[in-house]
Amino acid sequence: MRTDVEKLLRELVALPSVNPAFLPAKHPHAGEQRVADFLAVTAAKAGLDVAFQKVLPGRSNLLATLRPTGNVRQRILLAPHMDTVNVVSPEQFVPRISNGRLYGRGSCDTKGSGAAMLTALCSLAKEKQRPANTEIIFVGLIDEENGQSGSRTLAASGLKADLAIVGEPTNAQLVTAHKGSLWLEIETKGKAAHGSRPDLGRNAVHEMARIVDLLETKYAKELSRGKHAVLRPGTISIGTISGGTQPNIVPAQCIARADRRTLPGETEASAIADISRFLRKHNLSAKISGTKESPCLPMETDPHLPLVQQFLKVTRQSKPLGVDYYCDASVLSHAGIASVVFGPGDIAQAHTSDEWVSLSQLNTATDLLLKFFRSLS
Helix, strand or coil: CHHHHHHHHHHHHCCCCECHHHCCCCCCCECCHHHHHHHHHHHHHCCCEEEEEEEECCEEEEEEEECCCCCCCEEEEEECECCECCCCCHHHHCCEEECCEEECCCCCCCHHHHHHHHHHHHHHHHCCCCCCCEEEEEEEECCCCCCCHHHHHHHHCCCCCCEEEEECCCCCCCEEEECEEEEEEEEEECECCECCCHHHCECHHHHHHHHHHHHHHHHHHHHCCCCCCCCCCCEEEEEEEEECCCCCECCCEEEEEEEEEECCCCCHHHHHHHHHHHHHHCCCCCEEEECCCCCCCCEECCCCCHHHHHHHHHHCCCCCEEECCCCCHHHHHHCCCCEEEECCCCHHHCCCCCCEEEHHHHHHHHHHHHHHHHCCC
């Protein structure tokens, strides 16, 4: 199986599947369909039932199902995403092995997870014994890196499952909670005036500078006091700022955009209200609004659920973990499917110019998944 999963991952890295949101229209590297088609052939050869779920023009989720020998009494979803961020160089589509690592775009985020999940499932399909009453569906999702339209379409389809294992780099450890992701626009208004008489105007950039300083210091410190069983505190980071039209005009408007990572229980509305309260406390004000088209809420799954406990036993963890990033697990969880996150690799390597995954971890993740599958009834 070690050879199988490494070979599959090399083949997946060599197939460009950059999210079209990051490329010009009709770019040859854009889209997940070539990966979906390749995985479909791989799954069909192992005896899995293959189907496609259309999401966007030319972009479909892949569903590869291992049916049980008896009646379906429970269903497990394996849900990695097939899209990647863009590359710095086309060489990132050429898989390379060095010092126990496999390098290439998507190797960590999340073609490594996809290779581990499908390899384990195909191995199970070839065994004489398989779960009698558990259906396992590999779902290759599109668009996780942008709008999560793949997982949102899957959730809206009404497909039910008892557990979704969402593929993301977790160092092959089981994760039951992750933060939410908000993008906030903060706008200050001033009054334009000639640069020679700034006293006649009101500088919106100066107002924003005071706000940014407070958010990055005192407000960030307030957030750092937040407590959660497995997650670190929420955060805020100002990513962009722009204001004014030219140097000799006092700026009448300034806009900053912030990334706010939230804990379970927080919503966009509550986060905006909290920042507005904080600014008023310091005699400042701004118009604040969310800019994401769809909600990216925090995810938290009860670690005491039987299937989660069963997986924890396989991974030999005394307790589950939490991660700072946002992923498709939130969409599935909020649609009523208990979800966890699991896969080889470290998020520190995701999206980097030298993205890589540990081969040892790739094989460990594959072995743990197969062991979990074998434990199902």
